[in-house]
Amino acid sequence: MDNAITNMRDLARCFGRAMNLVSPKVENHHQQVAYVSWRIADEMGYNLDDRREIIYGALTHDMGSVIMPEKEEGEGYTLSEMSQAGISLIGDIPKMSFIKEILSAYQVPYDERPEFSELSKEAVFAEIIFLADKISMLINPSAAALNQSEDVIDTISDYAGEEVHPEIIEAFLRASSKEYVWLELLHQPEICLSAISNANVVTLDQTIELAKFMSRIIDFRSQYTAMHSSGVAATAVRLAEILGMSEDECKMMMVAGYIHDIGKLKVPKKILEKKEKLTDEEFNIVKEYAYYTELLLKDIAGFDQIGRWAALHHEKLNGFGYPFGLKADDIPMGARIIAVADIFSAVAEIRSYRDGMSKEQVIFALREYVESSALSKYIVDLMIANYDDIYQKRDSETSKEGARYYAAVVDMD
Numbered sequence: 001m002d003n004a005i006t007n008m009r010d011l012a013r014c015f016g017r018a019m020n021l022v023s024p025k026v027e028n029h030h031q032q033v034a035y036v037s038w039r040i041a042d043e044m045g046y047n048l049d050d051r052r053e054i055i056y057g058a059l060t061h062d063m064g065s066v067i068m069p070e071k072e073e074g075e076g077y078t079l080s081e082m083s084q085a086g087i088s089l090i091g092d093i094p095k096m097s098f099i100k101e102i103l104s105a106y107q108v109p110y111d112e113r114p115e116f117s118e119l120s121k122e123a124v125f126a127e128i129i130f131l132a133d134k135i136s137m138l139i140n141p142s143a144a145a146l147n148q149s150e151d152v153i154d155t156i157s158d159y160a161g162e163e164v165h166p167e168i169i170e171a172f173l174r175a176s177s178k179e180y181v182w183l184e185l186l187h188q189p190e191i192c193l194s195a196i197s198n199a200n201v202v203t204l205d206q207t208i209e210l211a212k213f214m215s216r217i218i219d220f221r222s223q224y225t226a227m228h229s230s231g232v233a234a235t236a237v238r239l240a241e242i243l244g245m246s247e248d249e250c251k252m253m254m255v256a257g258y259i260h261d262i263g264k265l266k267v268p269k270k271i272l273e274k275k276e277k278l279t280d281e282e283f284n285i286v287k288e289y290a291y292y293t294e295l296l297l298k299d300i301a302g303f304d305q306i307g308r309w310a311a312l313h314h315e316k317l318n319g320f321g322y323p324f325g326l327k328a329d330d331i332p333m334g335a336r337i338i339a340v341a342d343i344f345s346a347v348a349e350i351r352s353y354r355d356g357m358s359k360e361q362v363i364f365a366l367r368e369y370v371e372s373s374a375l376s377k378y379i380v381d382l383m384i385a386n387y388d389d390i391y392q393k394r395d396s397e398t399s400k401e402g403a404r405y406y407a408a409v410v411d412m413d
Contacts, residue, residue: 004201005252006302008052009193011202011210014296016190018214021266021292022066028189029136035189035283036056036132036172039181041125043171052196054125057102061129063089064103067220067408079130080107081363089410090215093209095202102126116165126247127164131156131172131201135185143269143369145186146179198301204251211258222272224351225261226405227398231349233257234397235341238390242382243337253334262340263292290314291323309334313342318373336376340383343369345394359387 009172016030037058041051064085068077083106090096090103105126113119119127138152139145153176159168175181184191202210215229224334236257240250267289271282278286294311299302312335317328347365350356357365363384369375383390 002073003203004302005204005207006202006300007196007198008200008202009196009198010300010303011207012056012059012196013190013193014300015214016219017402018262018265018296019059019063019066021263024304025163027140029063030059031189032136032185033129033140033191034141035134035185035192036175037125037128038130038192038195039175040132044128044168045126048195050121052200053098054128055192055195056096057099057122057125058129058132060086060099061094061103061133063217066217066265083107085408088404089220090213091216091404093213094208095206096213097269098122102129104131110163113291116167119165124165124168127168131159131164131168134159135172139186140185149176149182152176189309194339201314204248204255206290208251208254208258211255213264215258216401216408218259218407219401220408221265221269223405224238224273224349225264228349229258229261229343230236230259230401231345231394232338232341234394235344236337236387237409238393239337239341239382240334240380243333244380248263249334252306253309253337254336256306256338256343259297260293260310260313260342261289263289263294263366265289266292287314287322294323305332307333308332309338313338315339317376321374336379340366340375340379343375344383344390346393348394359391363387 011224016034019030019221034055037054038051046054054271062082064082064087065077067089068082068085083103087100090100101120101122102125105123105164108123113123116124125140135152138148138155140148142337153173156172160166195390212230212233215233219225219227219229233254234257236253237250240253249310267286270402271278274282283297287331294307297307297310300307312324312326312331315324315326315331315335316339317331317336319325319327343361344366347357347362366375366380366383370377370380
């Protein structure tokens, strides 16, 4: 499909808000880094296309940290290690190649960088984003914006010639002389997304690639879910093909499969990897994530169907699903397909509390869901009738993502 399905502004907004879910400590952090970077780039005379690029780079600057194994208290990862993890997440996605170049520039120590006039655009952007990150970390969300500006400026000025080229510090100082910049930084940093026109379109094929990238951030947080979304996407697409859905609908199904768990970024890793049975309180936290999936996707232009298919995959035909308790008549076919694909993939995978199930065990589990009126009998029957074919498609995709996961994460442990 060559026609646009959505736009980069809505996708960028969704990504930033999704990253906010990871921890209360990063609430609005990515938006703030994007805002400051945008303002500095504007002061330095970069054109609109360049300022859009730096927004994308800022929103994704520390995505590698989300998937990296936890260290002992007091230990951490270097900026170079985090940027390398981010590069591995992007892989070969064409629309994000410039972000890889920005992340690569992080890996060059300041004292090994050339004079400012000899820096590449991506290296300049890396320094701007680095500085914006430091500024965001200094901002106290509970204090008045203008009461903080002087202390932040004093602290940041010390970076000149030490970790950031002085020309970039000077651009920040020019921007910081405007009081509204501090107010917007604290209260509405997403205003920077206005620089991304909704005419900046994204095709369905490009959306698939971006959704695949996002699925890695969702899944690579845990070794037990590292290949889950790729398996759900492959399974759902094959079921959609068997059901006779159109080529575009099958592509939309792939997008929904990749991002159906985006709200799971809200679930702490310790719950994702818990070996014992979850407490009622912990399970309530898990149940919330489908709601966050719906919340994140509902405002993306062109995602009316994709968002519903993704967000409603835990609804059950008998009305006892979550988070909305919908019954059969209110659950669209796409969501029913994702639901079957999700359970099939989950029970076939190794989890912290059990090994992956055999073919016979998977089929038994699926039929139990049908008997309780949780899943569609029609779709499950098609799943079982085409089991080997669907399993092979799923296994092919999960193997690729598994290799990427080990390259991106496990070698850093």
